[in-house]
Amino acid sequence: MGLEAARARLIDCLSQEISDKRVLSTMARVPRELFVPPDSYYSAYEDMPLSIGFGQTISQPFIVALMTQALELKGDERVLELGTGSGYQAAILAELAKWVVSVERVPQLAESARQVLEKLGYANIEIHVAEKTLGWPAGAPYDAIIVTAGAPRIPNALLEQLSFGGRLVIPVGSRWEQDLLRVTRRKKRNFIESLGGCRFVPLIGEGVWEG
Numbered sequence: 143m144g145l146e147a148a149r150a151r152l153i154d155c156l157s158q159e160i161s162d163k164r165v166l167s168t169m170a171r172v173p174r175e176l177f178v179p180p181d182s183y184y185s186a187y188e189d190m191p192l193s194i195g196f197g198q199t200i201s202q203p204f205i206v207a208l209m210t211q212a213l214e215l216k217g218d219e220r221v222l223e224l225g226t227g228s229g230y231q232a233a234i235l236a237e238l239a240k241w242v243v244s245v246e247r248v249p250q251l252a253e254s255a256r257q258v259l260e261k262l263g264y265a266n267i268e269i270h271v272a273e274k275t276l277g278w279p280a281g282a283p284y285d286a287i288i289v290t291a292g293a294p295r296i297p298n299a300l301l302e303q304l305s306f307g308g309r310l311v312i313p314v315g316s317r318w319e320q321d322l323l324r325v326t327r328r329k330k331r332n333f334i335e336s337l338g339g340c341r342f343v344p345l346i347g348e349g350v351w352e353g
């Protein structure tokens with residue numbers, strides 16, 4: 143099967159569980175094959191995670207769709223992503239929001255993501271190499287935060303970077319399996335929903351996992 147046919151089949155499959163049409167049409171447009179290593183080119187539209195080197199992975203398309211939908215982006219938001227990885231999720235966010243700040247721990251991944259995103263012409267994404275504090279406080283507050291690595295708990299440092307009414311989507315659990323949570327920041331008590339089970343590489347840093 144050619145890439146175009148594989149892509150159409152994937153979007154058709156995602157549309158059975160994902161209702162947000164903006165998310166689906168964006169995923170039908172962003173070329174995932176450019177974000178995976180050359181030897182995975184023809185697997186780019188399989189619904190599975192793929193290795194991107196440095197022990198890291200580009201998330202499964204269904205999970206990308208689910209997490210993006212949960213952020214409820216309308217187009218005018220500032221979004222923070224933790225875990226740039228390949229840059230694919232950042233591209234999806236950039237299509238659906240106004241400005242994207244994405245941070246990555248591995249400098250080589252940050253650099254290659256920067257290159258492919260620049261080649262594709264994205265001008266509303268800034269990529270930073272992660273510092274000691276989680277996230278990117280200098281750009282706060284964000285209307286939405288997406289964490290594409292698993293954490294042992296909901297980090298306070300991230301809630302503090304979220305605006306009131308903003309959504310944080312984050313996998314929380316053990317190193318091996320997590321529950322995908324959506325936390326809506328409220329003045330009194332935050333609102334937490336579970337979106338289902340998932341499996342992410344660990345989020346490494348202060349107050350989360352040790353590298």
Ligand code: SAH
Nearest residue numbers: 200225227228231246247272290345346347
């Ligand atoms: N969103 C990516 C997938 C990322 S995999 C994509 O679309 O391809 C998770 C990434 O999180 C890895 O690249 C890992 O290096 C990074 N990571 C782990 N801990 C981090 C931290 N504290 N801050 C930023 N990135 C982190």
